[in-house]
Each structure stands twice: as structure tokens, then as C-alpha cells.
Amino acid sequence: MNRYKCIISYDGSGFSGYQVQPHKRTVQSQFEAVLAKMHKGSPIKISASGRTDAGVHAKGQVIHFDSPLLLPQEKWEVALNSMLPDDISVQSVEKTDSAFHARFDASGKEYRYFLYQAPKRDPFQRHYAYHYPYPLSIEAMNEACQYLLGTHDFSSFCSARTDVEDKVRTIETIEISQEEELVSFRFVGNGFLYNMVRILVGTLIEVGSGKRKPEEIEEILAKRDRIYAGKTAPGQGLYLWKVHY
Amino acid sequence: MNRYKCIISYDGSGFSGYQVQPHKRTVQSQFEAVLAKMHKGSPIKISASGRTDAGVHAKGQVIHFDSPLLLPQEKWEVALNSMLPDDISVQSVEKTDSAFHARFDASGKEYRYFLYQAPKRDPFQRHYAYHYPYPLSIEAMNEACQYLLGTHDFSSFCSARTDVEDKVRTIETIEISQEEELVSFRFVGNGFLYNMVRILVGTLIEVGSGKRKPEEIEEILAKRDRIYAGKTAPGQGLYLWKVHY
Structure with a gap:
């Protein structure tokens, strides 16, 4: 497994907040759906630095996730940005230490x-x-x-x-x-x-x-x-x- | 009848353009619906300086319309802005010459x-x-x-x-x-x-x-x-x- 640190932006106006909720369009659910597609249907969970509420925006939210895929930074960025809806974009994806945690390591x-x-x-x-x-x-x-x-x-x-x-x-x-x-x-x-x-x-x-x-x-x-x-x-x-x- | 010249802004992203089209949300239809409400259901037609296409925005579109109501500028502005949807706003309403035409008089x-x-x-x-x-x-x-x-x-x-x-x-x-x-x-x-x-x-x-x-x-x-x-x-x-x- 490889751990990736990813900086994302989103326009919060079309989301019921960051966190997965049943039957709601959220940033986490949209992002995880794209990762599942990239991993032939295997679920990949993402962890963020923290939640954001409905309508709240992010210029530099940070998430991490684990993947068996070992792709260069550029490939990850292009793949994710081409599959994500147009109100979420990836600024950067970087392979990071397996102990890195988007929430617990935030200073x-x-x-x-x-x-x-x-x-x-x-x-x-x-x-x-x-x-x-x-x-x-x-x-x-x-x-x-x-x-x-x-x-x-x-x-x-x-x-x-x-x-x-x-x-x-x-x-x-x-x-x-x-x-x-x-x-x-x-x-x-x-x-x-x-x-x-x-x-x-x-x-x-x-x-x-x-x-x-x-x-x-x-x-x-x-x-x-x-x-x-x-x-x-x-x-x-x-x-x-x-x-x- | 009084002729009013009105400067409006709209975010075009939620509209199928400016002009009335059946079953479509357009700037003209939304604006005319508000004027009809203000006139107890009587239809009031608006004329613009020109059409804008779907998704196209306006910072200073100009329209004119005729109304039997004689209200001060400020009252018109407050009434219209409180009733219009939040993707259209009125910048100014001013009583103008009855010969003024938003389209034909544009230089x-x-x-x-x-x-x-x-x-x-x-x-x-x-x-x-x-x-x-x-x-x-x-x-x-x-x-x-x-x-x-x-x-x-x-x-x-x-x-x-x-x-x-x-x-x-x-x-x-x-x-x-x-x-x-x-x-x-x-x-x-x-x-x-x-x-x-x-x-x-x-x-x-x-x-x-x-x-x-x-x-x-x-x-x-x-x-x-x-x-x-x-x-x-x-x-x-x-x-x-x-x-x-």
C-alpha cells in the first residue's frame, strides 16, 4: 500500500458538506466514488484534515488515502481531475510517509x-x-x-x-x-x-x-x-x- | 403609463439565456413573473438592450418596461430585489422618457x-x-x-x-x-x-x-x-x- 497526501479545492455550494451522509451529495462521497472507479470497484476511504459544513468552501483542504497503485504525481493529478466533478479539483497528489495522517498531523x-x-x-x-x-x-x-x-x-x-x-x-x-x-x-x-x-x-x-x-x-x-x-x-x-x- | 429604465445584473449559469422560451428558466420570464406579481397579475413585458445566451452573464444589462405604478426609485429597487431570485439583481430603476427604448436607443x-x-x-x-x-x-x-x-x-x-x-x-x-x-x-x-x-x-x-x-x-x-x-x-x-x- 502507498499513502498519498492530496490537496483539494471545492466549491461548497453544491455539496451537503464534506462528510459522507446517506442520499446526500458530499465531497467525500464524490471523491471516494472516483477512487473506487480507478481501483476497479474496490472501495478506498479518504481522511480529511477536518469536515466542512454545507455551503462551506475549500481552497486547500488536505486528505490522505491508501492505494495499491504506484503512479507518478502528475498521473494521479490528471486522472483525478478528469474524473472528478467540476466543483472539486485536485491541486496536488504526493506520495507520503505511511504514518502521515491528514487530521492528526495538522499543526x-x-x-x-x-x-x-x-x-x-x-x-x-x-x-x-x-x-x-x-x-x-x-x-x-x-x-x-x-x-x-x-x-x-x-x-x-x-x-x-x-x-x-x-x-x-x-x-x-x-x-x-x-x-x-x-x-x-x-x-x-x-x-x-x-x-x-x-x-x-x-x-x-x-x-x-x-x-x-x-x-x-x-x-x-x-x-x-x-x-x-x-x-x-x-x-x-x-x-x-x-x-x- | 410610466416608462422605467432599469439596470440589472445576472449570473447566467442558472438560466437558459435571457429570452422567454417555453418551459425554460430565463431572465426575462423570471423578471416578468415578479412584475406581474407587483401588478396584481397583469402581465408587464420587458424589453432588453439585447439577448444573452445560456450561461452568459450580465453586469449591466439594461431593460425598460411600462407600468401604471408611480413609485420612487428606491421603492422600485427594494421591491424588485426582494422578490427577484438571488441570481438576478437590480442595480437601478429610473423613470425615463416614454420614447426611451433599451434596444433601439443603445449607442x-x-x-x-x-x-x-x-x-x-x-x-x-x-x-x-x-x-x-x-x-x-x-x-x-x-x-x-x-x-x-x-x-x-x-x-x-x-x-x-x-x-x-x-x-x-x-x-x-x-x-x-x-x-x-x-x-x-x-x-x-x-x-x-x-x-x-x-x-x-x-x-x-x-x-x-x-x-x-x-x-x-x-x-x-x-x-x-x-x-x-x-x-x-x-x-x-x-x-x-x-x-x-
Whole structure:
């Protein structure tokens, strides 16, 4: 058996998320179907760095799988890209150590979130950014971020639907910037809890719109309870950008 | 009756083109259905600056319609945008002269075409640019454009499926540029024949790839026959960008 590490991109708008679910079109099921075809019907399971929810995109999701086939990188890439549906593409396939694990070996991740901040909807952004029609203070949001940087218990910024017990994570970088109508959030950290980026963005929007003060973030963190944070921002603005190893 | 001029955008990927066709989802039919609702079921016909084909996008399509309703601009915009499907949006609605005609009064148009020029597919570009995996010389294409500028009989660059007899048009501007993987074509002229921009782009690609020389454009024009030009580039890269009056 050979273990392959594979970097993939997908447009999440046509998927019910990453993970296999009965009767749903998911990234994992589409990818595994292609691998099964390449292996004459033998099932090949893939493991990702983490799941993504319905509508959430990936620029650099990482998966691994084992295969008896020993093909050069280029052959894998061409074969997979010609068979995968056009909303998934393979950036690279590389033979890796048999102990490599896409999830357990990840040392950190980068997520980005995009807001389309303009009074009117843009049909071209509907699947790729969250339309927010009101003014936002980028400065206030950046100020709020200072309380989020570093190591904290992020229980307040985690969906209640999770089994994870240890909710301490480290956020290394948060950058928020605006270019014309597009507001970009960039988060880099050692790991992110379920819905964490979307709850962070939803709460930061409340700061940017003046509904909350930047310093309230410190109190929300201290409460360690989801009900104190803001709304969960919608999935279509979120991108798993990169996985670090 | 009041005549309204309306600038609309649409993502063409979910439409069988602009014009009403039986049992097809088109921009015109969706828009007219919303106007009928606003007018208690009375049909209101819209007229556009021109049709767009299946998959073709519009950033600034212009339509006009007549209505007994006299609403301020802002009310029209909010009402239409709240009722239209999320792949069409209204940029502006303005009360105009009752003699204004979106098609007959247009003095010119701007189209843009986007190529995604990279070895691998990008799932996020699949509906919004034409994936071209080979190298292209922007310089050679720009050289070829010199033969297209000005007033010519563009019969060679017009689909055979047209009733238009006079195929003389004037192209004022063609700009081709590349920013990272995105090659942009910008065409401004007094009018464009059926499939003209897509055939121009298809032919320019053949120049950019080295299959044809820039000076062949002059001969192709002189032939006045569609068979001498290149392939029709696919619809998803094309945008009706602006209509001039």
C-alpha cells in the first residue's frame, strides 16, 4: 500500500458538506466514488484534515488515502481531475510517509471569511460571500480581535453540537481588511472548534456595526458559554484556506 | 403609463439565456413573473438592450418596461430585489422618457470575456471563466486586435444563425490583459453581432496559442465567411458589462 497526501479545492455550494451522509451529495462521497472507479470497484476511504459544513468552501483542504497503485504525481493529478466533478479539483497528489495522517498531523489551519458589504445584493457573490448591507467599522473589529489572539478557552465560540471537551485553542493571526465591497477575514490558528470561525465572524460583525463594544469580547470569552457570543455567520462566506503540517 | 429604465445584473449559469422560451428558466420570464406579481397579475413585458445566451452573464444589462405604478426609485429597487431570485439583481430603476427604448436607443456596448489560464481547473471559476490550460501570448493577441479595431464587415465573426443583414460594425476599443491566471478581454463597440464576441475571443485564442498569426485576422475579415474564423468560445466566460446610450 502507498499513502498519498492530496490537496483539494471545492466549491461548497453544491455539496451537503464534506462528510459522507446517506442520499446526500458530499465531497467525500464524490471523491471516494472516483477512487473506487480507478481501483476497479474496490472501495478506498479518504481522511480529511477536518469536515466542512454545507455551503462551506475549500481552497486547500488536505486528505490522505491508501492505494495499491504506484503512479507518478502528475498521473494521479490528471486522472483525478478528469474524473472528478467540476466543483472539486485536485491541486496536488504526493506520495507520503505511511504514518502521515491528514487530521492528526495538522499543526494549524488558515480559514478566510468574505463579506459582501454593499446596499444591494450581487448575484455573483451569492454563493461566495455573505451579503451584509449595513456599514461596518473595520477599525472596531480589528480592536476586538486583540482580545481573541493567543490561547483561550473558546467555549463561547463553539457550537453546542460538539463532542470535543478541550476547548482551548490558540489563534496566531486575525487580519480584517476591506477592498471595495469585499471585507476579508483571515484566521490562522492551531485548531478551530465546530463553527468557531463563523461564530467569531458573527460576533465581530456585531462589533463592527456598533451593536457591541470591542472590549465585550473579553467578557464573552470569560463566560465560556455559547449564548453570550453573536450569531453564526452563514456558511457560504467561509473558506478552509490552508492546512499546516 | 410610466416608462422605467432599469439596470440589472445576472449570473447566467442558472438560466437558459435571457429570452422567454417555453418551459425554460430565463431572465426575462423570471423578471416578468415578479412584475406581474407587483401588478396584481397583469402581465408587464420587458424589453432588453439585447439577448444573452445560456450561461452568459450580465453586469449591466439594461431593460425598460411600462407600468401604471408611480413609485420612487428606491421603492422600485427594494421591491424588485426582494422578490427577484438571488441570481438576478437590480442595480437601478429610473423613470425615463416614454420614447426611451433599451434596444433601439443603445449607442454602444461593452462586453468582457474572462479566461482562466492555468494547467489545472479551478472549481470557483467553472461558471465564470473559460478554462484554458495552455500558454497564451497576450502580445500576439493584442497585435491581432489592431486589425479588428475600427469599422469592418464582421460577417466572418457572426454566427450563421442570424437574420441581421448589415454586418458592418465599429469596434472602438479592445483591451487584453492578464493578472495572475485571469486573462481579461474588454470590447467596446457600437454593436455586436450574434456570437461575435465569443468568435472573436475564440479566434484570438488561436493567435495567442501560436496556431495563427496576428496578420491572419485581416484575411479572415476580408473573407466575410464564418468558416474562416476560429471556434466560438464558451458562454460562461462572457459578460455583457455595460450598455451606452
